[in-house]
Amino acid sequence: xxxxVLITGANRGIGLAFCxxxxxxxxxxxxxxxxPEQAExxxxxxxxxxxxxxxxxxxxxxxxxxxxxCAFVQDQPLDLLIxxxxxxxxxxxxxxxxxxxxxxxxxxxxxxxPLLLVQALQPHLAPGAKVALLSSKxxxxxxxxxxxxxxxxxxxxxxxxxxxxxxxxxAPQQVAVALLHPGWVKTEMGxxxxxxxxxxxxxxxxxxxxxxxxxxxxxxxxYDGQTIGW
Ligand SMILES: NC(=O)c1ccc[n+]([C@@H]2O[C@H](COP(=O)([O-])OP(=O)(O)OC[C@H]3O[C@@H](n4cnc5c(N)ncnc54)[C@H](OP(=O)(O)O)[C@@H]3O)[C@@H](O)[C@H]2O)c1
Numbered sequence: 001x002x003x004x005v006l007i008t009g010a011n012r013g014i015g016l017a018f019c020x021x022x023x024x025x026x027x028x029x030x031x032x033x034x035x036p037e038q039a040e041x042x043x044x045x046x047x048x049x050x051x052x053x054x055x056x057x058x059x060x061x062x063x064x065x066x067x068x069x070c071a072f073v074q075d076q077p078l079d080l081l082i083x084x085x086x087x088x089x090x091x092x093x094x095x096x097x098x099x100x101x102x103x104x105x106x107x108x109x110x111x112x113x114p115l116l117l118v119q120a121l122q123p124h125l126a127p128g129a130k131v132a133l134l135s136s137k138x139x140x141x142x143x144x145x146x147x148x149x150x151x152x153x154x155x156x157x158x159x160x161x162x163x164x165x166x167x168x169x170x171a172p173q174q175v176a177v178a179l180l181h182p183g184w185v186k187t188e189m190g191x192x193x194x195x196x197x198x199x200x201x202x203x204x205x206x207x208x209x210x211x212x213x214x215x216x217x218x219x220x221x222x223y224d225g226q227t228i229g230w
Contacts (some may be wrong), residue, residue, distance in 0.1 A: 002026065002027060002028050003025070003026075003079045004028045004030070004076060004079050004126075005018075005022045005027045005028070005081075005082065006078050006081050006082065007030070007031055007032065007082045008082070008117065009032070009060075009085025010031035010032055010033050010034075011031070011033035011034075011035075012135065013188060013198060014043055014084055014198055015031075015033075015082075018084060018183030018202050018206075019042065019053070020044060020045070020199075021035070021203070021206055023045065023053060023204075026052070029049075029052060029054070030054050031053060031056070031117075032056050036055035036056065039055060041230035042055055044063040056068075060085055060109050060113035060117070061108050061109060063112075063116050069121075069125065070121065070123075073124045077126035078121060078125055079125060079129050079130070080132070081130070081131045081132070082132045082134070083132070084132075084134045084196040085109060085163040086109060087133075088106075089102040093148075094148075095150075106152065106155050107151075109153055110155035110158075111155050111159050114162060114163075118131055118133075122170070125170070125173065125175050127173065128175070130175070130177075131166065131175075131177045132178050132212075133159055133177065133179075133180065134180055135163070135179040135180060135181060135220065136152070136181055136182075137181045137228055139154075139156025139159065139160050140228055142229030142230065143229065159179070160179050160220060163178070163179040163218070163220075164218050167217040170217075171217065176212045176214050176216065176217035177187060178208060178209065178219065178222065179219070179220040180208060180209075181220070182205070183196045183223045184196065185198055187203045196223075200223075203220075204222075204224050204225070
């Protein structure tokens with residue numbers, strides 16, 4: 001049966017590579033992004049996949065848009081939900097120069113939005129469906145030897161806590177959840193000096209997702225399948 005996959009932040013970077021990957025596998029993809037009418041790469045992809053790719057507008061800072069997404073998903077259950085969209089916030093801020101301003105937006109998009117997204121779509125998840133939340137090694141306490149990046153690190157640590165609770169709460173519905181670190185990836189967020197390209201990252205993460213089951217649910221995985229310490 002055709003897999004139905006929903007991806008947020010699908011217009012560029014890792015999200016766009018996920019779209020390419022699952023379309024190539026023959027899945028039906030619901031690609032969510034803020035401005036579908038300006039998402040050139042996705043619009044081009046839709047031309048070559050007119051029956052399997054749908055574009056849906058979703059600004060994760062506007063939770064009121066989730067009801068329209070649920071109406072779009074309707075009665076056809078999802079097999080895979082990838083909460084990918086994220087923001088880093090201003091880079092290179094030293095301790096002493098922090099301001100409150102970007103904190104709310106970062107927490108809204110990286111923490112609250114994945115929870116509200118999964119909550120809204122819970123009735124639309126097929127038994128045996130999988131949920132992948134894009135986290136980051138920067139949210140790991142164990143891995144933090146370099147300090148800094150206070151807001152981003154805090155947001156990814158928080159989404160790990162959310163993913164862990166979701167794994168417990170969705171298990172009775174036979175839904176497994178993974179927190180994923182995509183590697184340091186060449187995207188707008190990762191920058192040009194990053195170590196791997198989006199295809200390598202998505203190839204690895206899709207393998208982790210393929211192997212995800214209820215026993216493996218609620219863990220924090222690197223894109224190469226290794227678990228990461230909280
Ligand atoms: N790249 C890395 O090295 C790296 C490492 C660890 C973790 N990650 C995580 O991997 C995920 C994808 O990162 P990326 O490297 O692909 O980042 P990216 O190239 O900066 O892309 C971010 C995506 O998130 C979307 N987004 C941001 N705010 C949004 C909002 N309010 N509503 C809807 N969409 C929103 C962006 O949409 P717009 O185009 O509309 O802005 C874009 O599609 C993120 O969660 C990130 O934290 C990345």
